[in-house]
Amino acid sequence: MLKFLFNGLLRDKSRSLLPVIIVTVGVMITVFLHAYLTGVLTDSIEVSAKLTTGHVKVTTYGYEQNSSQQPNEFAMDDVEQLVEELNRDYPDIEWAERILFGGLLDAPDSTGATRAQGNVSGAGVRLIGSDAEIERMDLQTKLFSGRFPEQPGEILMSNDLFVRMKLAPGDVVTLISSSMYGDMAMYNFTVCGTLHFGVAALDKGMIIADIADIRRALYMEGAAGEVLGFFPEYYDDELGLQLQTEFNSARLDKEDAYSLVLTPMSKAEGIDFLISYSNYAGLVVILIFVFAMSIVLWNAGLLGGLRRYGEFGLRLAIGETKHEAYASLVGEAVLIGLIGSVIGTAFGLLLSYLMQHYGLDASSMIKDSTLMMPTVFRARITPETYFIGFIPGVLSTVIGAMLAGIGIYKRQTAHLFKELEA
């Protein structure tokens, strides 16, 4: 009997080939879209992690509570010791100290009077002696002119601000900010290079200097506002949350603003939405395609619609029950769904692989965005990519067949014959 039905399916191209093609195309697009969305969202998350949040971030509790104000009065002392401990406890994670601060940048003329001024937000990261942070923050591609700091006292600034302040390479600028203790702090830097991020917020007024210089400038010897932790690969929220529980139960004391707290990036302000998006992206794609493909398959009448009432009338006359006829219709649909899903997934994976390998350089398209986005769009194949297409593939054919097959139930048996005789 199965062989009989299978033969019928194979020979009737409109029942097999066409639906399989539709399912294949739908599944292929689903798989590709899923890999693409996962890729772009993952990269966006990674860009944010590398520039601002880390995969996890260790700060004092007081700093974390007021993090938007970069409250360096709550900075951590004796960071060297802390990083040593972190390296010992979590050897798989790379730790990087950073200091964020705000201030005023002043360009004096030859007499020492102010020639130009600009508000800046700054970051002290390790630039001299190690390239790790330069690579992590992808500063190489952001370097617009000049070079990276090579000796103490050199600074990078965003090119827009550089132009606005009418500076020239090698000019001396004065950073006016507040020290860790709340006093005014002033420090002279030499501009050695400029950066262009393509993100309005950063290009408006950003300076980056070696963390040792910033410590000197802000009287923060041995201190840092934050220590960022980076996982070996992509962000993994399960791990992040686990570290949070582990670390905080050992270190955090909410009565003590100077006790340490670890924040995974999914709990960081402004990033949480990205991470939930990436969790739901797959679901949304699947729902859309289940819906769209079911409608197409049903309306195309390809899964035992009107065209086959005659056949079903006959089968009922020969002695099948409606249940059996309906079940075989759905069984056919499952088979078609599976075949289409296998082929579609294969093609989808191929496309995703190409997109993962080569990427799509969108830097010319996103000149000035407000979001920190990756400039090369890449797909990302995850274990999910392999099976995600089967959900819309099989569901849509089954739903399509069930909708089409309702006619068998709705019509009285004798009516099926009316159609059969027409």
Next chain:
Amino acid sequence: MQSIVEVQQLTKKFPVGTGFFTALKEIDLSFTRGEFAGLVGPSGSGKTTLLNIIGSLDIPSSGEVVVMGNSVSRLTARQAALLRKQQLGFIFQNYNLLPVYTVYENVEFPLLLLNLSASERKSRVLETLEWVGLTDKINSRPAELSGGECQRVAIARAMVKRPVLVLADEPTANLDSVNSHNILKTMLRLNEELKTSFIFATHDEKVIAYLRRIIRLEDGRVVADEQVTPTNT
């Protein structure tokens, strides 16, 4: 004679708009084994409706129809399917062969539902195709056959499970005179050799000439029921 179909006070009403249309009115009939009978009457007189109810494809509105001991109105869907599967054969005006299957497969299909072994199926299909004279067309598709050949495949499909009763609704309506006579002769022979009962619904004079019992329907009533000597044997 053993009775295979008992129809008592059968009335069939169809809902039409807000009311009902009565297609069959208080019909009393009885068929015995081995009959070659026909329901004859003008279009709309209720022939197909009666045939469908006897075939347990439809149910009476009132009255009783008992087919081989089963009351049609009391059968579950499963029981009705079982009755059709084991005891009844259907032949239609437009053959209703499955286009994607070969002659052999079309005839084999009812046996698949009966779960017969492959060798049993094969010998039965070949034997049946021999009865209807189609052994040379075993691997043809319906589209490659003439109308008469198609109807012979349909007869083979109805006969292959050796049903007690074959219901044939206008089996010759799409056939020319030569083919009609061939078909009827084939069925008559099967009736005589295998004692299979045939009930036709028809208004074709060629069919009527073969019948041994003519039941005349008019407006859903039986107006005559007579045993006749076939004029065409």
